[in-house]
Amino acid sequence: MTTATSDPASFDTLRRAFAPQALKLGVLAAAALVTAVSEVAVLSVLLAAVETLARGEPYALTGTIPVVGYAYELSAAGLLWACAALTILRAVSQSASMWASARVVTGYEASLRRRLFSAYLRSTWDCQSRERAGRMQLLMTRNVDAASTSMSNFGLGLSSIVGFAILAAAAFAIDWKCAAIVLVVSGVSFVLIRPLSHMARAHGREKLTAYSRFVNALSQGIALVKELRVFGVVSYFERHTGDMIGRYRRYRASQQILSRLVPVLHQAVSLFILIGGLTAVYLGGLKDLTSLSLVVLLLLRALTYGQNLQVFYHAVYEGLPYIEELLDAESEYAQNGAPEGGATLDRIDTLEMRDVSFSYDNGEPVLDRLGFTVRRGEVIGIVGPSGSGKSTLMQLLLRLRNPKAGRYLVNGRPVDDVATASWFGRVSFVPQESVLFDETLEECVRFRRDDIDAAQVRRAAEQAGVADEIEAFPDGFQTKAGDRGDKLSGGQRQRVCIARALAGKPDVIVFDEPTSALDMHSESTVLRTIAALKGSVTIFIIAHRLSTLNTCDKVMVLRGGRLQSFGPPKELAETDAYYGEAMRLARVES
Secondary structure, three states: OOOOOOHHHHHHHHHHHHHHHHHHHHHHHHHHHHHHHHHHHHHHHHHHHHHHHHHOOOOOEEEEOOOOOOEEEEOHHHHHHHHHHHHHHHHHHHHHHHHHHHHHHHHHHHHHHHHHHHHHHOEOHHHHHOOOOOHHHHHHHHHHHHHHHHHHHHHHHHHHHHHHHHHHHHHHHHOHHHHHHHHHHHHHHHHHHHHHHHHHHHHHHHHHHHHHHHHHHHHHHHHOHHHHHHOOOHHHHHHHHHHHHHHHHHHHHHHHHHHHHHHHHHHHHHHHHHHHHHHHHHHHOOOOHHHHHHHHHHHHHHHHHHHHHHHHHHHHHHHHHHHHHHHHHHHHHHHOEOOOOOEOOOOOOEEEEEEEEEEOOOOOEEEEEEEEEEEOOOEEEEEOOOOOOHHHHHHHHOOOOOOOEEEEEEOOEEHHHEOHHHHHOOEEEEOOOOOOOOOEHHHHHHOOOOOOOHHHHHHHHHHOOOHHHHHOOOOHHHOEOOHHHOOOOHHHHHHHHHHHHHHOOOOEEEEEOOOOOOOHHHHHHHHHHHHHHOOOOEEEEEOOOHHHHHHOOEEEEEEOOEEEEEEOHHHHHHHOHHHHHHHHHHHHHO
C-alpha cells in the first residue's frame, strides 16, 4: 500500500486547488455564521417560551434570554412569534448558503474543465502526442468530478467549523466546564480518527491507478476485439480484465469501509462527549431547567457539526489524489504551451530545411541532417520504408514539432519567427484516417472557421471533386455526416477532408497517405484533385502507393532518417535503388 504523503504536501495541494476560490469560500463561511447564530437564537428563544408556558403566566412576563442576554417583556405568544421569525431567518440563510454553495462548486467545476482543456489545446504537439489514450477524458470527467466533490466537502467542512465555533461560544456563555470538555474531547477524537483519512487517501491513490489501468485495458480490448477473436485470446483477455476489475473493487471496497467507519466512530465518541458534558453540568451545580435543556441541545448540535467536520475532512482527503493528478496535468500542459507571438505570414513562397535533425526522448535520431528547398506550387512525394522518418518529417513540415538541430526556413526566415496563428492560417493537412464531426457536411468543411462562408465551402467541395455527390443527398450540404462520418463512403470522407483543407485557401497542404484506403475510382478522383492544385499550392504527399506519386514534381526518398535522394520521379527510378525497385514491384503487382 502506498504511504500517504505528508501534511505539508496535502496542504499545498489544497492551497493550489482552492486558494483561487478564497473569496467565495469566505461568503459561504459568512452565510454559515448567520445560520449558526440564528440557530442559537432560535433554541434560546424557544426554551424561554417553554419556560414561560411552564410557569402558567402567559402575559407580561419579563426575563433575559439565555446566551443572547436580551432582556424581554413578552407574552409566550410574543416569544413564539420571535422564535418563528428567527426560524425563517435561519431557513433563509441556509437556503442562501445552499444556493451559493451550488454556484461556487459548479462554477469551480466548469472553471477546471475550461482551464484544463484550454491548457491541453494550447500545449505543444509534442506534449499532446505523449498523452495516453483516454487520459484526457478521465481527467475531464472522473478527476474534475472528484475535485468538485472535494470542493463541496471543503465548503461544508468550513461551515461546520463556523457552526461548531458558534455553538461552543454559546456553551461557554452558559457553562465553561461543559464547553471545555466538548472542545477537548472533540479535538482528541479528531486526532484519533485522522489516521483513517490518511489510509483512505492511500487507498484512493491505488484505486485511481487500478481504475486507469482497467480503462486503458478496456479501451485496447474494444479497439482490438476482432483480433482477440481471430487469434483466440478472448479467454485470456477476460481473465486479464477480470483481475483488473477485482483489484479496483478491493481498493474501492476498502475506501468505502473507511469512509463509513469514520462517522460510526465519531458517533461513539460523541456520546461519550455528551455524557461527559452532562456530568460537568451536574458537578458544576447547574440546576436551572432552561439552561440545562439549552446545554443539552447545544451539545447535541455541536457534536453534529463535529461529526460532519470529520466526514467532510475524510472526504476531502479521499479526493486529494485525483486533485493532484489534475493539477499536475494542467501544470504540465501550461509549461509546454505552444508559442503565440511572432510575425505575420501573408504568403509561403519557399520552404527550406538546412541540416535539420530530430530525435525523441530516447535520444535515438529519427531524422539526420535533412536539407532541401521546395518552391511554391511544387508537388513533393515522400517515400521510404517503415521507420524511415516520414511521419516525423510531416510533423516538422507542419510545425507540430521543432527540429533539435538545424534550421527550418519559410521565405528565407526562421519559421519560429512566424506567429503560430498566422502560420496555421497558411498551411493545412489531410490525414490518412478521415474522421469527421457528426455535423452537417457544410460545417465539416468549414470546421468551425467563422470566416469561411457557404460559397467558399461550395468552391472547396468542387475543388475536392465531392460537391456533386454532396448535392445529390436529399439535404445537400445540410446532410449530417454521422458519427465519425460513417454516413459517407471512405472516398467521400477523404474528399470532404480535402475540401476542409482547401476551404481556408492554404499555401501548403500535407497529405498523409491520401489514397491508402480508397478504391481505384476514389483514388483517381483524389489524384485529379491534387493535379488541379499543382502550380498554385505547395503539396507534400506521404505515400506507400507509388501510383500516388505520378503527379509529383519531385520525390524525397528517406532511408534511416536521412534524405537518400531528392529529384524528379523518372530520374530517381534510374538513379535510386530503393525507389527503382519499389517502382518495379508496383508495376508487377498492378
